Amino acid sequence: MLSPSFPQRAPWGTANKLRAWQQEALEQYFAADQRDFLVAATPGAGKTTFALTLAVELMRTGEVNRIIVVAPTEHLKTQWADAAARVHIRLDPRFRNSDWAPARHYHGAVVTYAQVAAKSSVHRHLTEDAKTLVILDEVHHGGDALSWGDAIRDAYGPAKRRLLLSGTPFRSDTAPIPFVEYHPDESGARISRTDYNYGYGRALADGVVRPVLFHMYAGKMRWRTTSGDELETHLGQDNTKDVTSQAWRTALDPEGEWMPAVLSAADRRLTEIRHHVPDAGGLVLATDQTVARAYAKILHSITGQQATIVLSDDATASERIEKFSAGDQRWMVAVRMVSEGVDVPRLAVGVYATSSSTPLFFAQAIGRFVRARRRGEAASVFLPQVPVLMGLANEMDKQRDHALDRQSKDDDGLEDSLLESANREEETSDALTQEFSYQALSSVAHFDRVVFEGQEFGQLAEPGTPEEEEFIGFPGLLEPEHVHELLMQRQSRQSRLREAREASAGPTETTTLPPPLHRTLKEQRQLLNSLVGLYARQKGEPHGAVHAELRRICGGPAVAQATVTQLQSRIEILRKRVRS
Numbered sequence: 001m002l003s004p005s006f007p008q009r010a011p012w013g014t015a016n017k018l019r020a021w022q023q024e025a026l027e028q029y030f031a032a033d034q035r036d037f038l039v040a041a042t043p044g045a046g047k048t049t050f051a052l053t054l055a056v057e058l059m060r061t062g063e064v065n066r067i068i069v070v071a072p073t074e075h076l077k078t079q080w081a082d083a084a085a086r087v088h089i090r091l092d093p094r095f096r097n098s099d100w101a102p103a104r105h106y107h108g109a110v111v112t113y114a115q116v117a118a119k120s121s122v123h124r125h126l127t128e129d130a131k132t133l134v135i136l137d138e139v140h141h142g143g144d145a146l147s148w149g150d151a152i153r154d155a156y157g158p159a160k161r162r163l164l165l166s167g168t169p170f171r172s173d174t175a176p177i178p179f180v181e182y183h184p185d186e187s188g189a190r191i192s193r194t195d196y197n198y199g200y201g202r203a204l205a206d207g208v209v210r211p212v213l214f215h216m217y218a219g220k221m222r223w224r225t226t227s228g229d230e231l232e233t234h235l236g237q238d239n240t241k242d243v244t245s246q247a248w249r250t251a252l253d254p255e256g257e258w259m260p261a262v263l264s265a266a267d268r269r270l271t272e273i274r275h276h277v278p279d280a281g282g283l284v285l286a287t288d289q290t291v292a293r294a295y296a297k298i299l300h301s302i303t304g305q306q307a308t309i310v311l312s313d314d315a316t317a318s319e320r321i322e323k324f325s326a327g328d329q330r331w332m333v334a335v336r337m338v339s340e341g342v343d344v345p346r347l348a349v350g351v352y353a354t355s356s357s358t359p360l361f362f363a364q365a366i367g368r369f370v371r372a373r374r375r376g377e378a379a380s381v382f383l384p385q386v387p388v389l390m391g392l393a394n395e396m397d398k399q400r401d402h403a404l405d406r407q408s409k410d411d412d413g414l415e416d417s418l419l420e421s422a423n424r425e426e427e428t429s430d431a432l433t434q435e436f437s438y439q440a441l442s443s444v445a446h447f448d449r450v451v452f453e454g455q456e457f458g459q460l461a462e463p464g465t466p467e468e469e470e471f472i473g474f475p476g477l478l479e480p481e482h483v484h485e486l487l488m489q490r491q492s493r494q495s496r497l498r499e500a501r502e503a504s505a506g507p508t509e510t511t512t513l514p515p516p517l518h519r520t521l522k523e524q525r526q527l528l529n530s531l532v533g534l535y536a537r538q539k540g541e542p543h544g545a546v547h548a549e550l551r552r553i554c555g556g557p558a559v560a561q562a563t564v565t566q567l568q569s570r571i572e573i574l575r576k577r578v579r580s
Contacts, residue, residue: 019208022050025196029054032195036162036179038139041198043167043367044209048080051135051163052087058133059089059107064160066130067091067108068123070116070152071137075318077110079343080137097122101129108132113141116155117148123155131160139164140360142178152178167367200370200396204480209370210348210379211480213487214393214451215269215471217262218385218460221250222441230441236385236448239565244386249440251384252287252353254294256443260302261463263295263351265447265472266382267302270330270349273476277377279328280476282349285365287356292333295353299331307331345371348476350381352389362392376477385448393451447471450487457487458494466501470494524567525559531574538578550574 018026021041029037041047051069058064067089069080081093084107092102095109097119102109109126116123127134134156136142142152156162162179176182181193203209218236223246225231233239235247235258251258266282273280284299286292289311296307308324310317310332324332325344332344350369356362369379383389447461447468461467470490478486532546539546547559553573556566 018049018053019046020206021198021202021208022046022053025050025198026054026057028196034195035160036164036181037195038164038166038180038193039196039198040166040194041196042200042203042209042370043364044371045167045198045203046208047137047165047167048083051137051165052084052089054163055084055089055133055135056087058161064131064133065107066126066132067135068126068132068156068159069108069110069135069137070156071110071112072141074112075321076137076343077112078318080110101126113148113152117151120151120155124158127156128158132156132158133161133163134159135163135165136179137165139166139180140177149176149178167363203370207375207480208372210372210377211452211478211483212366212370212379212381212396213483215265215380215382216385216390216393216448216451217258217265217382217445218448219251219258219261219443219445221247221258221443223247223250224439224441233565236387237564239563243565248384248386249355250443251445252291252355253440253443254291254298256440258443258445259295259353260298261445262353262382263298264302265445265463265468266349266351266380267299267330268469269380269382269472272473273348273378273380274330276476277346277348279346280348281324281329281344281346282331282351283344283347283368284331284333284351285354286333286335287354289335291353292335296331296333299333303330305330307333310334343371344368345373347371348377348379350379352381352383357386357388357392359392359395362389366396376479378476378478378480378483390451394454396453452483452487455484455487457491459491459498461494461498466497467494470497524564524571528559528567528571528574531571531578535574535578546574 025039025041039047039050041050055064055067059067067084069077069084069091071077071080077093081091084091089108090106092106092109095102095111097115100122111123126132136152136156142149156179164179177192183191183193200209204211216236218234220232220234222230222232225246231243231246233243233247235251239247250256253259263284270280270282284292284295284307286295292309292311296309299305299307306329308320308329308331310320310324312335314320321332321344325346332347347369350365352365354365356365366381369381383393445463447458447463449456449458450471451457458471459467470493471487474486474490532543532550535541536543536546550570550573551558554566554569556562559567562570
């Protein structure tokens with residue numbers, strides 16, 4: 001049986017196996033009859049099948065007689081060549097810039113964007129030498145560098161037809177994407193124009209992709225700064241950008257308790273899924289090679305099995321991915337291979353253990369888990385309870401376009417340069433280690449909630465408790481329309497379990513769970529007001545003047561609107577002044 005991603009196809013107009021969106025997109029393509037056509041389809045929807053079906057039809061009618069595919073990575077060159085062979089198109093994945101032309105028994109070649117940028121004249125000759133269809137896979141990579149965009153325009157300017165494909169048709173910067181049209185919106189900003197769009201929400205309704213459940217984990221983090229101060233906060237509470245970043249990095253430290261607890265929960269979820277899908281696998285997305293190996297050791301201690309480690313600078317990375325895809329191993333840990341580079345349909349559980357936070361990187365990462373093989377498969381992705389990731393999880397079905405007229409940072413408050421370093425294969429350093437220098441002291445994990453289709457289910461629970469298990473142990477096969485109902489039932493059961501356990505434990509029960517945020521804010525406001533009163537009496541100043549000075553020094557809104565972190569910073573200043 002062939003994967004639904006690459007089924008055998010007859011020429012367009014005679015196939016009865018095309019998905020509805022693929023047929024619709026083909027009809028729109030031929031109705032538009034234009035040189036450039038941009039298709040944005042969610043990862044796992046079948047862009048490769050659509051592109052190759054179109055290529056077969058264009059070759060059958062004599063519109064083109066050469067096919068060139070431009071892919072983001074070396075690994076994808078082989079995937080494209082294998083997929084093309086299934087529809088009787090012979091593409092050379094080993095074409096080199098020194099070849100000048102593919103062998104006569106090939107219909108064309110598969111190359112990478114970097115390969116084109118290295119010597120665009122070779123690829124321009126290849127394009128001009130025949131009536132060429134150029135398929136630009138994940139075309140947003142064409143804007144990775146100014147020189148890349150210029151080279152791609154030079155190489156494929158003479159092409160007879162250009163098909164632009166993308167699962168995430170936007171970038172985190174304002175670099176223009178080659179051959180994409182930009183038109184002003186209502187505000188005058190130039191926005192990319194997509195000729196055919198097939199988003200995650202529609203694909204989920206059609207049963208083409210899996211539903212994705214996001215398991216959010218919070219917890220208490222403690223670390224020491226370069227000045228020797230020890231800081232402590234709860235991941236997921238309302239903190240400043242710097243505190244959130246350091247708490248996030250503390251959580252990802254393999255020496256703490258947070259990562260082992262989350263990996264253990266993810267493995268229990270994988271076990272539940274494998275009861276129904278025996279070959280289901282899991283993927284941990286790591287920030288760098290050192291922590292990837294550490295995560296693999298933790299997984300080995302949990303499962304008793306070796307995890308497959310995939311590093312982008314490893315010459316055997318593609319072979320490792322293919323072997324894992326064809327086997328039934330439980331876990332793979334990947335670094336720098338998340339961006340369209342890991343295509344393993346059996347992946348059903350993910351752990352987002354990386355510091356990247358842009359919408360583009362997140363969409364590419366989650367795209368590794370949405371490819372459906374049969375009805376009822378659902379994916380579970382475990383995330384740190386960080387506001388930016390929470391927002392992205394709530395906006396899974398949001399349609400985005402590429403905007404040229406905006407600043408280079410997203411509204412998430414974290415640096416988008418993290419994406420560039422995470423996707424650039426030749427780099428091995430972690431961007432956060434350069435931003436902060438600190439020592440992680442301890443981390444404790446708590447289950448926080450499940451996010452599905454923008455709605456939240458569940459409440460704080462300690463790992464290993466029945467309350468957490470309610471959202472780990474539900475069935476491995478779920479119809480999308482039943483997921484919401486099941487989550488509502490599990491939320492009610494979780495509440496009943498907690499009430500029963502607390503009633504039986506009595507008042508002596510201890511817990512590591514943080515107090516509700518509203519109680520913390522109330523206590524911090526009372527403490528701050530008490531200190532303000534004491535300091536005002538010492539200095540003979542009005543209370544309002546002391547509050548105004550604290551806002552000037554620390555920033556932030558008035559006390560009633562301030563976050564816990566903002567209140568704490570004002571309290572610390574007053575404590576020092578009162579002591580002095």
